Amino acid sequence: MKLSGDFVIHADREAVFEYLVDPAFVTDHLPDVELVGVDDDRSFRVQARVGVSNIRGVFDAKCELTAVDQPNSAHYSIKGIGISSRIALDVGFELTNGSDDATTTVMWVGDAIVAGRLASIGTGLIEPIVQHNTQEFVAAIQRGIELAEHGEVISAPAEVVPASFGPGGLTPERAKQLGILVAALLGLILLIRALRRKD
Numbered sequence: 001m002k003l004s005g006d007f008v009i010h011a012d013r014e015a016v017f018e019y020l021v022d023p024a025f026v027t028d029h030l031p032d033v034e035l036v037g038v039d040d041d042r043s044f045r046v047q048a049r050v051g052v053s054n055i056r057g058v059f060d061a062k063c064e065l066t067a068v069d070q071p072n073s074a075h076y077s078i079k080g081i082g083i084s085s086r087i088a089l090d091v092g093f094e095l096t097n098g099s100d101d102a103t104t105t106v107m108w109v110g111d112a113i114v115a116g117r118l119a120s121i122g123t124g125l126i127e128p129i130v131q132h133n134t135q136e137f138v139a140a141i142q143r144g145i146e147l148a149e150h151g152e153v154i155s156a157p158a159e160v161v162p163a164s165f166g167p168g169g170l171t172p173e174r175a176k177q178l179g180i181l182v183a184a185l186l187g188l189i190l191l192i193r194a195l196r197r198k199d
Contacts, residue, residue: 001127003134004109009142011149013095016104017071019145020093023063029140031133042066050083055117057083071095085116110134 009016019025023044027035032049039045043064050059061080068074078089093108112130143153 001112001114001130002110003131004107005134005138006105006107007138007142008098009104009106009145010102011104011145012101013097013104014071015149016106016145017074017095019148020095020106020141021065021068021070021074025144026141029137029144031136031140036060042068048080048082050118055083055085059083059085059087061087067092083117085114085118087115087118088113108138 023038024035027033027044027046030046030048034047036045036047043062046061046063048059048061050057059080059082061078063076063078066075066077073092073094075090075092078087078091080087080089089110089112091108091110093106096105096107097103098105146153
């Protein structure tokens with residue numbers, strides 16, 4: 001599963017880089033994530049609450065900063081385990097000066113591999129949740145840096161677009177299949193409720 005995007009922050013590149021490699025700042029802005037401990041200046045541990053469909057629980061993850069090129073780019077390698085599943089996530093970002101020295105463009109890409117119980121749900125249900133959480137994270141990072149630097153939010157919220165919605169993207173045929181699946185699941189839920197009422 002891949003996502004990518006870019007957004008502009010009203011702060012200089014050096015400041016943006018320092019925020020994006022600060023474990024406390026990053027974890028404060030991740031949805032449902034708590035910083036458990038900092039091992040050294042390149043690695044830290046987090047706990048994440050996960051809820052997809054009927055699967056809910058806590059993931060323990062180790063995050064490591066790799067390939068750091070201050071103040072231009074960095075790469076996170078994240079490995080997590082929990083609720084009978086494993087996640088490997090690679091996230092990289094590259095910073096360039098914006099239209100002036102007071103802004104920075106953040107270009108980022110993420111690639112996730114999910115195995116175990118969560119993988120059994122299917123990417124059709126997981127990808128919209130990942131996209132939503134990524135959207136929240138990007139907006140929170142943007143707001144957090146601008147508030148810290150200027151005391152106010154200046155930029156319009158960034159939009160996160162899936163780089164891939166499975167092979168071939170979200171085609172009309174896949175959208176139709178996803179709609180049929182959702183309708184079938186809702187029908188099954190209503191049937192179960194009706195049968196329970198009869199008992």
